[in-house]
Amino acid sequence: MEAADIAFVVICAAMVMLMTPGLAFFYGGMIRVKSALNMLMMCFIATGISSVLWVLYGFSIAFGDSVNGEGGGIIGNLDFIGFKGMLGVEGSETLLTFAVFQLMFAVLTPALISGALAERVKFSAWAVFIALWVSIVYFPVAHWVWGDNGWIGGLEIDGREVIDFAGGTAVHINAGVAALAAVLVIGKRVGFKKDPMRPHNLPMVMLGAALLWFGWFGFNAGSELAANGTTALMALNTMVATGTAVLGWLAYERIRHGAYTTLGAASGAIAGLVAITPSGANVNPMGALLIGLVAGAVCAWAVSLKYKLGFDDSLDVVGVHLFGGIIGTLLVGFLAIDGAGGFAQFALQAVAAAAVMAYSFVVTWILAKIIDSTMGFRATEDDETAGLDQVYHAETGYDFSQTGTGSVSVASSVPATAQTASGEKKVDA
Amino acid sequence: MKLITAVIKPHRLDEVKSALQAFGVHGMTVTEASGYGRQRGHTEVYRGAEYTVDLVPKIRLEILAEDDDAEQLIDVVVKAARTGKIGDGKVWSVPVETTVRVRTGDRGPDAL
Numbered sequence: 001m002e003a004a005d006i007a008f009v010v011i012c013a014a015m016v017m018l019m020t021p022g023l024a025f026f027y028g029g030m031i032r033v034k035s036a037l038n039m040l041m042m043c044f045i046a047t048g049i050s051s052v053l054w055v056l057y058g059f060s061i062a063f064g065d066s067v068n069g070e071g072g073g074i075i076g077n078l079d080f081i082g083f084k085g086m087l088g089v090e091g092s093e094t095l096l097t098f099a100v101f102q103l104m105f106a107v108l109t110p111a112l113i114s115g116a117l118a119e120r121v122k123f124s125a126w127a128v129f130i131a132l133w134v135s136i137v138y139f140p141v142a143h144w145v146w147g148d149n150g151w152i153g154g155l156e157i158d159g160r161e162v163i164d165f166a167g168g169t170a171v172h173i174n175a176g177v178a179a180l181a182a183v184l185v186i187g188k189r190v191g192f193k194k195d196p197m198r199p200h201n202l203p204m205v206m207l208g209a210a211l212l213w214f215g216w217f218g219f220n221a222g223s224e225l226a227a228n229g230t231t232a233l234m235a236l237n238t239m240v241a242t243g244t245a246v247l248g249w250l251a252y253e254r255i256r257h258g259a260y261t262t263l264g265a266a267s268g269a270i271a272g273l274v275a276i277t278p279s280g281a282n283v284n285p286m287g288a289l290l291i292g293l294v295a296g297a298v299c300a301w302a303v304s305l306k307y308k309l310g311f312d313d314s315l316d317v318v319g320v321h322l323f324g325g326i327i328g329t330l331l332v333g334f335l336a337i338d339g340a341g342g343f344a345q346f347a348l349q350a351v352a353a354a355a356v357m358a359y360s361f362v363v364t365w366i367l368a369k370i371i372d373s374t375m376g377f378r379a380t381e382d383d384e385t386a387g388l389d390q391v392y393h394a395e396t397g398y399d400f401s402q403t404g405t406g407s408v409s410v411a412s413s414v415p416a417t418a419q420t421a422s423g424e425k426k427v428d429a
Numbered sequence: 430m431k432l433i434t435a436v437i438k439p440h441r442l443d444e445v446k447s448a449l450q451a452f453g454v455h456g457m458t459v460t461e462a463s464g465y466g467r468q469r470g471h472t473e474v475y476r477g478a479e480y481t482v483d484l485v486p487k488i489r490l491e492i493l494a495e496d497d498d499a500e501q502l503i504d505v506v507v508k509a510a511r512t513g514k515i516g517d518g519k520v521w522s523v524p525v526e527t528t529v530r531v532r533t534g535d536r537g538p539d540a541l
Contacts, residue, residue, distance in 0.1 A: 196480045198473065257474045267476060304477045316476060 001094040005226045009097050012222025015215045016104035020047050020111050022211025026266070027115045029204030030315050032197060034387020035119040036397040042114035042126055049130050050107040057081050058106055059099050061139040066149040073149035075140045101222060102142070108219075109138050109171045115315035116179035119197075120189050120384050123392040125377045129182075129367065137178060137363050138170075141356055145170040152352045157344045162352045163336060165234065166223035168278025168329040169356045176322025177357045178364040179313060185368035186377050188312035190384050197314075202262050209266035213242060216273045220280055230281050237280035238273065241292030245272020248296025256300075264300065267320060271299035274324030279332030287335035295327045329353045430525040430538065431499040435490040436462060437510040437518040442488050448509035452502065454492055455541065462489040468515040485516065493528060495538055 001009075024043035028036050050058070060080035066073025080086060086095055110130045117126070144152040145164050152169070155162050164170065189197070199205060221235040249268025250260045275295030276288055283291065303319035306312065313319065330353065333346030371377050378384070383391040390396060437445060442459065449457065463484040470483035494502050499522050506520050530540040 196482075198480050199475055253474075253477070257477060257479075259474055261474055261476075263475050300477070307478065 012218035013101040015218025019215035026208025029201040038388035046111035062142040112175035116317040118314035165281040172325030179317035181364040237288035241276035241288040242272040244292035245296035252300035275328035435520040
């Protein structure tokens, strides 16, 4: 790797890093006041856990040599455990640059799932879920798609290979379908379809969406791992697909509901970004416009499925990430430039998407079931109704009045306590 | 003495406040309130889900006035708060038995 490329990719990594807090604000604004901090924390804890596991064994499992040797790789070996032997050797700067860039994907992907489970899961259970989920779902799937001998990356029909430039299957379809599986295990929020659950802060949602959009340039363009023409095409397509997706979502809303909502514009942007992620390096800007338009309109329709089918995907991770990911992954089969488009390419794309969906759904479902039946995944009904901020974090997002401040005691020797809604004291050791 | 209470649209508060000051009112109490009248609320749409919001944000204004001023004050408030559109609010007055200024213990009109 040239010095200029290293500089570019490290900056891209920093941009992708900003996406997770961006996502936290995007999600945080969309839920009710009482659990807003919990939502932000669900994203931040993903950042902490994935960063640690990445160094310990994540990078090795995802990008080490396949344990089953050449081709058809299922999982990486443990050669890079703790990054051992990677420093100060030939090519180490390339490996480390790649490792820090890919770490950001390992942080963002589990964080995406949090939006589906918002406002109703135990914080400790969520932390355990993420640690296990990245270990047995994300790291292996990343190996399938991007690993040197990964089996999806190695699929071939007529000399054609699966196109997943920046993570349509590994990141978005993977997170979207995992969200669906987890939601089916955990169940609906108390009051789903009965109580109003309006977003509490739409400007925060817009800010989060804007941060995601910005960071997505690093996510997509950085995936070329070099500063060249493909990088530039990807950056351009990232912008234009997102633009049409905003228009697509708003057009759908105007026809269907008679208003152009800000939440719709923000959601449309994310849908477009998701859809162009796998495909942007392999379509021309006209193709990107089409992918964005389709993603915007279809995802706007897809978010209503949860009401029709009765699963409570709180913040529409399924509607936006699963559907957006599928649209981008499949459409590139027909729209790919340089003669790659066609039925064979479409079939390849479909196999890749279906494989990730099947694996991620089944394993996530089992994992959520195990957590639910051992430590319990859900917050108690009382805690959920009262809001999770106070229960798990001993904080509240906003101070609406001066009447509830109480007395202040600063006692370092006293363990932090939080009052549960049901009245008993919880003590964090 | 009368207590005049007005429930008005939040964005008319500055207008009403200025009109009352121009009239010579020395003090008032302003509270954020929510509620609805005959028009009920409105509908909001979030990702296609429709929410009926019937408790609309309002400002509740309370003014103590001497009996002679009360009618005129009500007119001042009504004139300043009116937009002509639905949801402009209500104004009413009730008789007050006692008023005490906390700092001095003054009672009645002296306490205003």
